Amino acid sequence: MTxxxxxxxxxxxxxxxxxxLTAILAETETMLSGSxxxxxxxxxxxxxxxxNRRDLRRAIEAGEFDSGSLGGSQSMFVYExxxxxxxxxxPGIPFSLLDYPGAWLDPAARAARPExxxxxxxxxxHIAESLMLLVPVEAAVLMEAVTPxxxxxxxxxxxxxxxxxxxxxxxxxxxxxxxxxxxxxLVLAPLKCEKYFDDNGGKGREAARLRKLVREKYRSMIxxxxxxxxxxxxxxxxxxxxTYGCVDLMEGxxxxxxxxxxxxxxxxxxxxxxxxxxxxxRVKAAGTVMRELCRCVVSxxxxxxxxxxxxxxTTYSEALERKAERKGFWGAxxxxxxxxxxxxxxxxxxxxxxxxxxxARAKQLAEALRRIAATPADPRVEEW
Ligand SMILES: Nc1nc2c(ncn2[C@@H]2O[C@H](COP(=O)(O)OP(=O)(O)OP(=O)(O)O)[C@@H](O)[C@H]2O)c(=O)[nH]1
Ligand SMILES: [Mg+2]
Numbered sequence: 001m002t003x004x005x006x007x008x009x010x011x012x013x014x015x016x017x018x019x020x021l022t023a024i025l026a027e028t029e030t031m032l033s034g035s036x037x038x039x040x041x042x043x044x045x046x047x048x049x050x051x052n053r054r055d056l057r058r059a060i061e062a063g064e065f066d067s068g069s070l071g072g073s074q075s076m077f078v079y080e081x082x083x084x085x086x087x088x089x090x091p092g093i094p095f096s097l098l099d100y101p102g103a104w105l106d107p108a109a110r111a112a113r114p115e116x117x118x119x120x121x122x123x124x125x126h127i128a129e130s131l132m133l134l135v136p137v138e139a140a141v142l143m144e145a146v147t148p149x150x151x152x153x154x155x156x157x158x159x160x161x162x163x164x165x166x167x168x169x170x171x172x173x174x175x176x177x178x179x180x181x182x183x184x185x186l187v188l189a190p191l192k193c194e195k196y197f198d199d200n201g202g203k204g205r206e207a208a209r210l211r212k213l214v215r216e217k218y219r220s221m222i223x224x225x226x227x228x229x230x231x232x233x234x235x236x237x238x239x240x241x242x243t244y245g246c247v248d249l250m251e252g253x254x255x256x257x258x259x260x261x262x263x264x265x266x267x268x269x270x271x272x273x274x275x276x277x278x279x280x281x282r283v284k285a286a287g288t289v290m291r292e293l294c295r296c297v298v299s300x301x302x303x304x305x306x307x308x309x310x311x312x313x314t315t316y317s318e319a320l321e322r323k324a325e326r327k328g329f330w331g332a333x334x335x336x337x338x339x340x341x342x343x344x345x346x347x348x349x350x351x352x353x354x355x356x357x358x359x360a361r362a363k364q365l366a367e368a369l370r371r372i373a374a375t376p377a378d379p380r381v382e383e384w
Contacts, residue, residue, distance in 0.1 A: 003332045004080070004094035005297055007132035007289070008123075010166045012159030013102035015136045016191040016243060018073055020286065021099055022052040023243040025081065027287040031375060032083075037368040040092060042080040049079070060246075060279050076100035076119045078126065083368060085361035093336050093369060095293060098126045105162040108260065127166060128173040129328060131296045132185045134289060135163060135221070139193035139240065140270045142213045143206065144252035153266035154217065156259075164221045171228035180232050181303065182329045183296035186225055187289065188384075190214055190240040192270060195249040199380065200242050200284045201275060207380070210240065215384075222384070236384040237292060245282030247272040285378040294373040300333045301366075308338075337366065 009017045029039050041049060077099050084092030100123050101116075103109045110116040127133070141158060145151045155161075167186070174184045196206040215238075225234055251271045259265040 004096045006096045006130040008098040008127040008130040009134045011136040015138045019243045023283045023286040024289045028290040040082040040084040045079045073101040085364045088361040133170045134187045137190045139190040141268050171225040175229045183299045185235040185292050187237045193240045238382045239288040241286045242284035246279040298373045301337050304333045
């Protein structure tokens with residue numbers, strides 16, 4: 001596994017994971033504009049993002065919102081992105097964001113697909129190493145369930161069983177001695193929630209009801225995370241995101257189907273309409289994700305510096321022991337952010353002049369990271 005800062009999503013098929021990732025990267029680029037720092041994507045990621053954007057554009061240009069127009073992910077994919085100073089030849093600060101078909105969360109579905117079976121251990125390993133667990137929530141399912149039968153179907157439709165199981169695994173890993181000192185953040189991100197807000201071109205007045213429902217329905221998942229992390233704290237962030245921002249839910253249709261065991265079940269199908277024509281995508285609050293990730297890295301960096309100062313006062317062998325611990329998150333903090341490590345790599349650079357340049361860019365990068373981490377949160381976002 002590459003040395004990088006990791007994040008993972010956990011949510012059922014069609015909830016909006018891939019669209020969310022695309023929105024996160026777009027908003028990160030907006031946050032960085034004019035800063036001299038850019039988001040660099042590796043080749044495969046760039047191709048993937050272009051495809052996602054093309055699909056989105058097509059969906060938009062069709063003029064009629066078809067909630068099934070995006071194909072759904074076929075395989076796992078790790079988006080590799082770097083915060084990088086313009087012109088810097090050294091690696092920037094790398095983030096790896098995991099996406100996969102939501103259907104893979106269900107063990108029975110995995111068993112039926114050879115690719116899922118083969119790749120799932122890799123997904124789980126990524127999740128276990130992640131600083132952030134991002135839980136997208138289909139807001140419309142929560143909000144439009146009215147009858148007892150519909151309310152009863154919510155837990156299944158939102159994949160509670162599987163989402164909670166993964167949240168437990170992630171939390172358990174965060175409590176292990178080797179991860180305990182690392183920052184950790186759980187982000188609950190309601191999606192498809194344009195209709196309920198009045199701050200992004202809509203007239204909705206139901207933000208409070210959405211918050212209340214998410215709190216209520218995800219209480220047990222939050223409790224699971226807290227129970228599994230008795231030796232540390234996990235930051236919990238509530239961040240309703242508009243990935244489209246220019247659509248409104250017109251009608252929620254509840255469809256009678258049968259589940260895997262042939263029992264009657266309800267499915268939800270939202271019918272959305274563009275608010276304006278031609279529609280323009282208005283992403284909202286997706287920047288929260290990069291902001292929280294940068295927060296993690298900055299707090300890790302501060303902690304590593306405190307440790308280094310402490311190391312200077314300990315014996316040589318203790319210091320060596322600590323050094324050996326520096327894999328994973330701490331390894332990445334040291335490798336990408338410590339002035340010492342960057343200076344070592346800089347010795348490969350030919351002249352004194354380029355050395356000074358490289359140092360200036362390293363400083364610029366560290367400052368950008370702090371600036372993103374300190375960006376005021378969108379007013380929709382709350383820390384729970
Ligand atoms: N109205 C609305 N629709 C959305 C939003 N986000 C995603 N969608 C729609 O939801 C559908 C599913 O989105 P995807 O991003 O493909 O979902 P996914 O979670 O990646 O699905 P899998 O890859 O199958 O796991 C798409 O047709 C999107 O157009 C949103 O914020 N608002
Ligand atoms: Mg997907």
